[in-house]
Amino acid sequence: MCETVNEKPxxxxxxxxxxxxxxxxxxxxxxxxxxxxxxxWFVEKREAVGRCRRHAPTMSGYPVVFNTDWCGDHKLNEEVVT
Structure with a gap:
């Protein structure tokens, strides 16, 4: 006698x-x-380009960023915003 297994559709x-x-x-x-x-943390070097000084520099210096970039470490500079 064989038993059959009930399979789900x-x-x-x-x-x-x-x-x-x-x-x-x-x-x-x-x-x-x-x-x-x-x-x-942003230091502008040329028009629309600067350096992020949030973390310590690496062997190649501080990271290059555009002024329109953003990250989670942003801290508002009260001297720039009016």
Whole structure:
């Protein structure tokens, strides 16, 4: 006598072949007011280009950044923003 195994049909597995909705990006729009140009760590060298002095320099110096870049280490420079 043989026993048969009850198999689940393919439609019993949840979310197979269906698109999973994406969660909203918590960082969307965060960089709008946190540009390098308004950061206390930014030192402008030429038009639109400067150096970020947030962390210690490496062998190649401080990182080169554009004044429109942004990062999570931004700290508002009160002398630049009016």
């Amino acid at each position: 393919n439609n019993a597995i949840p979310n197979v072949g269906r698109a999973i909705p994406k969660a909203p990006d918590p960082w969307a729009g965060r960089g709008v007011k946190m540009r390098c140009l308004s950061c206390m």
